[in-house]
Amino acid sequence: MKLLIPKICFITAIAGMVLSLYGADGIEILHPVDKKIYYEAYAGITVKVNDHAISRVEILTDRNEHFPVILTKECDNVCSKTIKLHPGENSVRVVGYKGEVPLYEIKTELYHVLQIKGFKDPPIKFTEAYFHTDVNEKVCAECHDMGSNEKKNIAFIDVEESNCYVCHKNITADKYAHAPAVNWLCTSCHNGKSGEKNSEEKGLSKYIVSKPIAPTCFLCHQKSKESWDTKKYKHLPVAAGRCTKCHNPHASNDQMFLRESVKTLCLECHGDKKLSAQMRGNSKCPGETADTCVMCHNPHASDHKFLLTISQNGNV
């Protein structure tokens, strides 16, 4: 009996090692790296199948969604599938089947950031990672043209011609799309230049954007900058150059490419106004639906207190 317990331990340890080795070898997740942060709701999962016994690969999410991956032999058994993420922590499993028997399973955790409480600040274990590195691109280059084929400021006649389109098409699928994104002029913003607040990220990706993002936005929205600069009071995210805190630069189902509805966004920071916003929601303001903060407040800059669009005395 005394000998039995260490024996069992030894056997299970060996079996575990063999299984884990086997598990890692049979299929691999080339992308994303574990614990990656996503700002958009889509993640492209790239799987490499090493064991030829595998007939079918499926991606399973923690919400019981199944995404079948189609294997193509031409691509050296590398295949990709875009899955939709839910806000917050996502646990994704990639399972390799032989017939109906699951042979291999790999887990990865991803985080989808939203500008809503609870999903705003990813836990420390999650990190930003960049896909477009030389190592990764070498793998993709076997099937995809990895060079940027856009002409600066010239829109594609057929957007599907953009080399970026095939992998990233989901991000412009929402109702309202931002012109540079929907015309696939990606490098207008993703110019690879780091800014004042992310100089240490320089060179990490060909398509890095600068932080703060505002100088990039102001390349086109120059007039907005000019008019805000002359105003007495600025909304703090505007002064901090964080346009993308509220706006999605690719596309959105809300007007002005807002990440959420106006009220949801405003109340995220101005939580103390929840009740007064509700009260106003029921009152009848002239014009449109009364429940939006921006009917009276300018979300960017104003000469009037509380960023009111007109002064309380009615002066514009």
Added chain:
Amino acid sequence: MKHLLFSIILLFPFYTLCGEASEIEIITPTEHSIFHEEFSSVVIKFISPEVEGVIITAESNQSSEIVRQKMRNTYCKTVSLIPGENTITVTAIGKEGLKEKLSVVIYHDIVSSKKYKYPPEIFTVKNFHVSSNEKVCIQCHKMEVNETPGIAFENPTDSNCYSCHKKLTMRREGHAPAINWLCTSCHQIQKNFDGKIDTDSTKFTLPNQIGKVCLNCHKKEKEIWDSQRFHHMPVDADQCTRCHNPHSSENRFYLKAKPWVLCTSCHIEKISDNHILITLVSKKHPTQGKPDPSRPGKELECISCHNPHAADTRSMIKAKSPMSICIKCHKK
């Protein structure tokens, strides 16, 4: 002709009254100007030779007298301001008593206070150091800058700025460049494109984004903050002086108010929120008014747990994970 004579006789007393309306002149402060600090210099010019002195009264119930000296027509006095609107009244006194009463209304704004953050729209920031004003001062004061950049005065009273602005540095904690009267470290001298000093607007300007100036010295902070994941928005917006007084303060870190007061001026909901604990039965977690077990001898405040500038942990917690901050106080 009769009519004309009549009207002249009628109008005469009115003209003399108008003439009397310029016994004295308040050169500064200008009507409806904004003051960020709680002092204002009052400069009065005696115009009529009959004025023997003035009484200056401020909103803070402080009054001071200036008695006329021979061969001198311009006098200065610093008065304290209260938050919000301040009426400064200057009463000119002659041999027969009151000669004239003038007053200006100015506004002392406080960025960290909801009530005093937004001056009514008639108030504007006005700059004193313009050539028309300096012409008046130059009769008694040296108006040029006499500091050597980066070299502290052996005796701060030697600074030409000292005599008018000394109150700025009299609070408990003094910021080095201010108390050493190296004013132009931050208040850079504005030069026109031809290299001449611009005296039409003001000689001493500050950029809108003051952080750029602060971080010239506090470079290491910038490097640390930039490398961290979460940033407090005023930090990213380069608005250091939103919380810090760059001259001096009664509070630690030159803060404009006690940390809890500053934090809750924006994070209002944290005053009433069930902070940390969501429960109906037990008390909410205190945010002030209790000793801080993690920092013996100090009181609990927001910055006991939160980093006000930048952090790698969410909610800008001063620890690797939200839980590990709890055990700093809640030991077994």
